[in-house]
Amino acid sequence: MKKSLLLIQPENPEIRAFRHKQLNNFSQMTMPYLAAFVDENLFDITLWDEYADIVTFDESFDLVAMTVNTPNSRHCYEMAEKFRTSGSYVVFGGPHPTLEPEEAEAFCDTIIIGEAEEIWPAFLQDFLDGKAQKSYMSDHYPSLEHLPQPRWDLLKNRSKTMMGVVIATRGCPYACSFCNMKQIYHDCYRTRPVAEVIAEIKALPAHYFVFWDDNLFGSVDFAKDLFREMAKSGIKKKFAAQVTLADCNDTELLALARKAGCLTLFCGIETFSEKSLRHAHKTVNKLSDEEAIIQLIHHNKLLIQAGIVFGFDGDDKTCFDLTLEKCERYGIDGVTVSLLTPLPKTPLYHQFKRQNRLLSSDWTDYNAKTKVVFQPKNMSADELFTGYQTFRKKFYSLNSFIRRAKVSKTHLLINFVINFGYWRALKHTK
Structure with a gap:
């Protein structure tokens, strides 16, 4: 049976209010990119981009992944607590967990430290096998050859001109x-x-x-x-x-x-x-x-x-x-x-x-x-x-x-x- 995976691209509320009034707001690519590494035979993928989507907590997901930057970190910690309370497994990646791993790991089940091309797929397999580790660290620079193309199709409420x-x-x-x-x-x-x-x-x-x-x-x-x-x-x-x-x-x-x-x-x-x-x-x-x-x-x-x-x-x-x-x-x-x-x-x-x-x-x-x-x-x-x-x-x-x-x-x-x-x-x- 497939697992349900929610990918969240958080947005700072104060910055989002400013960006909405501009005319050139291109989407972040982190989560569409990471989604491209996910085997859809094993996971049902949902992607929420907080620039355009409202994160709700009334739906159950087996796995919730967030990319966390420094000014969004407290917001992500609060969301993670709600998802974990409802039984979801939460994994953090991105700049802030890489910079402050000891802090971030207290608010999630697993952290991804550093560049994700190799350790993100490794974590997903360990999660399916029931042996996910507390942290995964990129210990060498991954190749940029043969990268998958981002899953822009998963962004449901964004104009194609901004993808x-x-x-x-x-x-x-x-x-x-x-x-x-x-x-x-x-x-x-x-x-x-x-x-x-x-x-x-x-x-x-x-x-x-x-x-x-x-x-x-x-x-x-x-x-x-x-x-x-x-x-x-x-x-x-x-x-x-x-x-x-x-x-x-x-x-x-x-x-x-x-x-x-x-x-x-x-x-x-x-x-x-x-x-x-x-x-x-x-x-x-x-x-x-x-x-x-x-x-x-x-x-x-x-x-x-x-x-x-x-x-x-x-x-x-x-x-x-x-x-x-x-x-x-x-x-x-x-x-x-x-x-x-x-x-x-x-x-x-x-x-x-x-x-x-x-x-x-x-x-x-x-x-x-x-x-x-x-x-x-x-x-x-x-x-x-x-x-x-x-x-x-x-x-x-x-x-x-x-x-x-x-x-x-x-x-x-x-x-x-x-x-x-x-x-x-x-x-x-x-």
Whole structure:
């Protein structure tokens, strides 16, 4: 007799309310991806995505699996308690159990630590055999060859246009102090076979998609090969990708990306302060090169979405106006703005803990959007939060969009729609 399996993709309630007002909310791919490893002859699979679905507890499941990130952890612990009370076996995986296994294992029956391609199927077999272990740890980096295609068909309440997510690489060659990639993944940048990536892109139900990679340009040679083959294959889909700005100083790479269908590059600029770049351990970004590289990106008809972080030790109350001035001067098309957040096990977390600067021990606050969780060096926590909110609203104002668009001159209609989505989401933000 088949076992019933529930896969839950949790969503932070505060962040979900903001995202619902935007116009470019692609689905997370973790659970559709893990579902592809499950033998449907052995399990009846249900997938709930909290962005679109409401989790209820009136239905019984043999096995409940959740992917847990740090700001969602308490929410996941509460859901797990309800499912376990009703007799379900609960397994956790994802970033937070990998970073805080001792904490997470107290709230579930099994934890999956690290990359799941090999240990998730091993756990499933042990569960069926009645010998599931308390924890499973990935002790070597798994191959990215012959990966199954995510089960997008299991997402019942999501638009197909938002199911366009694919990975071509894993990891990042850089080591920023606030990033937890080095702690989550094995420290080895890897790539998938190009032919397999292209086959997955062709199978996507959406005409627009995103590469969910942490740094698609981590290997420039691989990225060039991928884009050449995408162009040859006749794929007509448009895409966005996350990259490092310094790696964009390559005319051939950008031209190949455009020919392959790229519309937008998400670049982790982080800050326009030399001191703050050093604090972030992101010296690969050179302030002297930024304007020329951004111009090169625009010259190749690509939009740039900048990742901006406020709160580094080099930041003071002037950083907000300085950042806005630079964004408008360079024609930055969009920004994803975050509050500096010392995620567990990162160098930044250890630094702030050692300096007694952490203001919250509640992981729910560690979402980088709604609360400052540490004592900034050159301003108060309230001043940091107010400056962050004010910057977002000023950046996404109509006047700022016009100033930036006059410089960018790139995909103006698409650019306006994306900016409008953020403006709408921020309109009622306190």
